[in-house]
Amino acid sequence: MLRSPGSSAHPATPTARVLDEADESAVHRLLATDPVAACVLAGRVELTGTAQGAVGAPLWGFGSGRSLEAICLAGANLIPFAVPGAEHAAAVAFAERARRGGRRCSTIVGSAASVAPLWELLAPSWGPPRDHRPRQPLMAIDGPAAVAPETRVRPVREDELDVLLPAAVAMFTEEIGVSPLRLDGGAGYRARLAELVRAGRALAWIEDGRVVFKAEIGAVSRAACQVQGVWVAPAYRGRGIGAAGTAAVVEYARSALAPVVSLYVNDYNLAARAAYRRVGFREVGQFSSVLF
Structure with a gap:
């Protein structure tokens, strides 16, 4: 059982377990209850299944028997996802497991309704964070x-990785506040970027050898995909290139990857939110991020 029975005077703490292949259905x-918010998790599960170790990190589940009300991927990012109404109880269960193992993630990210109660429980032992972004519209x-x-935005070729990398590092540093090169000399970041290039999931407008x-x-899941790292070179900003470039990414993604294209953005980035609305994005939820 996932929830241990307790007396009315001393109710039991909700518990979570590590999922396995029997839990895949x-x-x-x-995850199908909100395909856009669950895109990252769904993409991983569709690719690997739910056997222990298959997704590269523990996948915790909360619910009754084989029925699930919430899951949490406990990898480099801690990603909780719960159905409405189960967020707090799931957070209690996930926080207990997370505290037991100690902080190993660099970010807690996901739907704000799931992240907020989890962070409230973890903050006393894991805080303070380097940054907390409680309101990030999901579009x-x-x-x-x-x-x-x-029309000049296209998939990046493998031989253009070294052209793309400086722009990707600049975007990451602007957005996250630290350089991705600070750990392992950037080898892990470069490898991840190369993986996206090989998969045809890195797009750019490259002019005279510069992005x-x-x-x-x-x-990417069957139902939706999630765009990240939108960046315009500083010298070209203010010309509408962000909106036109994002529109090209949308057209490519919808034709080649998934029927719904999503992204999330900081609530204070009014210029980006306005550009995405011009492209046709609409707000469908709220994300939250805690960065360490």
């Missing part, structure tokens, strides 16, 4: 872009 049913588009796409615009499609 229940995981798919859970999605399921039809053609509303602005003309920039003008770039974005990656970081997660």
Whole structure:
């Protein structure tokens, strides 16, 4: 049983367990309740299944028997996902496991309704964070872009990785506040970027050996994909290139990867939110991130 019975005077603490291959159908049913918010998790599960160790990190489950109300991927990112109404109880269960193992993640990220109660429970032992972004609108588009796409945006070739890398590092540093090169000399970051390039999920407008615009499609499930790392070279900003470039990414992703394209953005980035709305994105939820 996932929840131990207790007396009314001393109710038991909700508990979670590590999922295995027998839970795969229940995981798919859970993630299908919100395919856009669950895109990252769904993409991993669709690719690897739920056998222990298959997704590269523990996958915790919370529910009754084989029925699931929430799951949490405990990898480099701690990613909780719960159905409405189960967020707090699931957070109690996941926080107990997370505290037991100690902090190994660099970020807690996901739907704000799931992240907020989890972080509240973990903050006393894991805090303070380097940054906390409690309100990040989750936006999605399921039809053609509303602005003309920039035709010079295309998939990056493998031999252009060294052209793309400086732009990707600049974007990461601007967005996250630290350089991705600070750990292992950037080898891990470069390897991940190379993986996206090989998969046809890194797009850019490259002019005279320099990146003008770039974005990656970081997660893909059958139902949705998630865009990340949208960046325009500083000298080209203020010309509408961000919107036109994102429109090109939308058209490519919808034709080649998934019917719905999503992204999340910091609530204070008003210029980016306005650009995405011009492209045709609409707000469909709220994400939250805790960065260490």
